[in-house]
Amino acid sequence: MIKNFFRVLSNESAKELEPESDLGCKPDASARRLEILDDFEQAGINWLWATDAQGNLIYLSEKAAKNLHRPLDELLGIPLVSLFKNDPDNPDEKSDRPFKFHLSKRSKINDLVVHRIPGTLGERDRPTWWMLSGHPKYDDEGVFQGYRGNAKDVSLEYQRKLEDSRMAEFDSLTGLANRHRMDNRLNGLLGAFKAANRSCAIMMLDLDRFKQVNDTMGHPAGDELLKQVAKRLRSIIGESGEIGRLGGDEFQIILPDLDDRGKLGEIADKIVKIISQPYPIDEKIATIGTSIGIAIAPYDGIEKDGLVRSSDLALYAAKNSGRGQFRFFSAELKNDEEERRILVEDLRDALVNDQVELHYQPVVRTDDHMVVGFEALMRWVHPEWGEVSPAVFIPIAEELNLINQLGEWALRRACQDALLWPKSVWVAVNVSAVQFANSGFPEIVMNALATSGLDPKRLELELTESVFMGDSDTIDTTFKILKQLGVRLALDDFGTGYSSLSYLRSAPFDKIKVDKSFVDSCTQKDKNSAKIIAAIIGLSEALGMETTVEGVEAFDQFGLVCSQGARYIQGWIYSKALKPQEIEDKLGSGEFRIEPDGPELYRPDRRTVFRRIGAIHEDHRYEVVMRDLSQSGAMFEGLLGVPLGTKLVLDLGEGQLVVSTVTRSDESTVATEFETPLVSDGAGGLCTRHRVSPYDLCAAGMPLAALPPGNYPLTVDASSLSGKPEFMQVAIGGF
Structure with a gap:
């Protein structure tokens, strides 16, 4: 076999391998050298390979062919590069350049690791790597003859290296x-x-x-x-x-x-x-x-x-x-971060300084519009910023481990306030998962009832599915004690999470509350929210529970949920949350019946705004004030004489440009319809799908390095839009 390898060498190379007479070598020295090289190949220490000038294999060790799982005669004559592919996960810095590149440049190859292509279907799950070395061969005239080299299987070492690299990344x-x-x-x-x-x-x-x-x-x-x-x-x-x-x-x-x-x-x-x-x-x-x-x-x-x-x-x-x-x-989020830092510092003092209040939103019976209960909603009145949303300060209270203190205060205050109401009216208090997981929570409830003297049947505890995440034994014990006390239990936000029916089977709930998210979309034909509401109400009745539907704001929603069997509603169509004094005033006048009042149709995407934007028509820019914004259009003030059908580009700031068409023009008030609807910004607002890239601004003359992240000037500079205005711009009060 080794003799074949020598045949592919040039005559000059072969002579170099012959015994030199002046060294005193015996005539059989060449045969010994062949024997040693043959033993070398058979030992598998290294394999030999050679290619012709076209890169096709003209020699390969038998051991190498076996490693490739292919017959030797099938391998000879095929391109060497067809046996290998570069490994994208190779951590070896010497293997960054493709194998083909080395061969095409006829450069020397030193310990290049390549990924071997499997030779049979049965070995496809066995990744194998070879380390190749070789040098280009030229004849006396300088004509390229091909490559001569050696190779060995380094799969074990290479896989270890890959694993080390993986552990590092x-x-x-x-x-x-x-x-x-x-x-x-x-x-x-x-x-x-x-x-x-x-x-x-x-x-x-x-x-x-x-x-x-x-x-x-x-x-x-x-x-x-x-x-x-x-x-x-x-x-x-x-x-x-x-x-x-x-x-x-x-x-x-x-x-x-x-x-x-x-x-x-x-x-x-x-x-x-x-x-x-x-x-x-x-x-x-x-x-x-x-x-x-x-x-x-x-x-x-x-x-x-x-x-x-x-x-x-x-x-x-x-x-x-x-x-x-x-x-x-x-x-604007940079200001939000500073605001939150201040809130974290101030919340600790809020309870001590009596800045936290409870307001109460009525729950109304739909048959006669009579108030049957109130949900206690926490409000924080900051001395400088006014009312702070619970969605902001409740997570802060959980992080600062103040939620138990805050929750106990709310429970005591709600029980005291409810004593001033008719005995037929109950009060509901929200309980966080952190509170519920506290083994001392039942005792806190008992103390609040004992101190106030409130009938336990008039206290309702609203829980979310997150309370089930704690220790099951503690949860079961807490539920058992609370039911023994006689308080009512309601499952809040039902349908928004996993909503496992096992919760209803294992926990003694008296009520299910349908989440506002279903009510918001219940009148939309392409949604199944109305069917879901009906299913939840039917499930509650089958289990002997009550149902309260939250978040009803408009009469179209009101009519739909009532038609699905809703008997109790909590929402702005009846009332927003009331201060304790407002409830006392109504009770004093004998009024405890609330007539529904709200818009005929619910428009979830319409938002009232009041901010300056740009309106661009052809080559002129106008400064206007936006009053109303929805996914499909906007209304602004500040232009006179704008014909219907006029094309405008609205600049909403931060690279947000919207192509729109004027659909209504009444004196200085203009309504437009967007060519591409806006999308949710995740914070209850709206934004464009795409923005004008700062790269585009750079192409227009602004240095890219000078652009601060997320803080772009008006997308179109007014000085660059100096054309003759076609419409009259008027000043708007407050701007």
């Missing part, structure tokens, strides 16, 4: 990328995308109530939960992006070439819903949620640090707005 618990890999990946993408003017979105996530799982079920349960979260994220994102666990319960998702905020919102909403489904762990059920902050390059940051900072701010805003939601970054 991947999280050992979940298998997701770690912070180091995600940072490198994001730096690389942003650098490449900047050159190509492409976009890249990142999502920052952390898990709501994860700490409670660790505290109540133990750290092994928390680890198992993180593994299941990682699996769910993979099922959602697939190959469209990369997912990383940065540490603890914090995750990051990189989504290249995606700046459509409509699609990003859909992905984020899907993540929120799927992550919120329960997790079976050690024959128990854990329920968590997630909040998501979204930032998009190049609009919200051009470099990694700026983009990550923007996504962090958006995440904080999502958490501070009530959690279980997503939020896009906007420039």
Whole structure:
């Protein structure tokens, strides 16, 4: 076999291998050398290979052919490069350049690791790597003859190297990328995308109530939960992006070439819903949620640090707005962060300084519009900023471990206030999962009832599904004691989470509350919300429970839920939350009947606004004041004489341009319809799907490096739009 190898060498090379007479070698020295080389090949220490000038194999060791799982005669004559492919995960710095490149340049090959293509179907699951070395061969005239080289199987060593590399770049618990890999990946993408003017979105996530799982079920349960979260994220994102666990319960998702905020919102909403489904762990059920902050390059940051900072701010805003939601970054969030820092400091003093109040929203019987109960809603009146939303300060109270103190205060105050109402009227108090998990919670309820003297039947405790995430034995004991006390129990936000029917079977609830999210869409034909409401009401009646429908605001909603069997309604169509004094005044006049009052139709997408925007017509820009905004259009004031059908571009700021058509023009008031509908910004507002890239602004003359992340000037400079105006601009009061 080795003789064949020598035949492919040039005559000069062969002579170099012949014994030299002046060395005193015996005539059989050449044969010995052949024998030694043959033993060398058979030992498998290294294999020999050679190609012709066209790169086709003209020699290969038999051991190498066996490693390839192909007959030797089948291999000779085929291109050497066809046996290998470059491995994208190769950590060896010597293997960065493709094998084909080396051969085409006729350069020397030193210890190049290549990924061998499997030779048979049976070995496809056995990845194999070879290390190749070789040098180009030229004849006396300098004509290229091909390559001569050696090779060996380095699969074992290489797989170890891959594993070491993986351990350095991947999280050992979940298998997701770690912070180091995600940072490198994001730096690389942003650098490449900047050159190509492409976009890249990142999502920052952390898990709501994860700490409670660790505290109540133990750290092994928390680890198992993180593994299941990682699996769910993979099922959602697939190959469209990369997912990383940065540490603890914090995750990051990189989504290249995606700046459509409509699609990003859909992905984020899907993540929120799927992550919120329960997790079976050690024959128990854990329920968590997630909040998501979204930032998009190049609009919200051009470099990694700026983009990550923007996504962090958006995440904080999502958490501070009530959690279980997503939020896009906007420039105003920088002020929100400072505001939250101040709130954290001030909340500790709020209870002591009597800044926290309870307001009460009526629950009304639909048959006769009589008030049957009130839900206690906490309000914080800040001395400087006025009323602070519970969606903002309740999460802060949980983080500061003030929720038990705050919850106990609310329970005592509600029982005291309810004593002033008719005995037929009850009061409902919200109980957080943290409170419910406290083994001393039943005693707190007993003390509140004993101190006030309120009949336990007039106290209703509203619970969400998250209370079931704690220790099952403690939960069962707490439910048992509360029912022995005689208080009423209501399952709040039913239908928005997992809503397992086992909750209704195992927990002694007296009432189910239909969440407002179903009511908001119940009149839309393309939704199943009306059927869901009817199903929940029917389920409640079958189980001997009451049902309260929340969030009814308009008469079309009112008529629909009543037709589905709703007997009790809580919503603005009857009343917003009332102060205790307002309730006392109504009771004093003998009025405890509320007639429904509200708009005929519910318009969830219409928002009243009052801010300055730009209206661009041809080559002139006008300053106007927007009064009304919806997904499909806007109304503004400030222009006279605008004909119907006029095309306008509205500049909503931060690179948001909307092409619109005038549909109504009444003196200085103009209504427009958008060519492309707006999408949710995750915070109850609206935004455009796409924005004008700062790269485009740079092309228009603004230096890219001078653009601060997420803080762009008016997209179109008024000085560049100096054409003759066709419409008359008028001043608007307050602007």
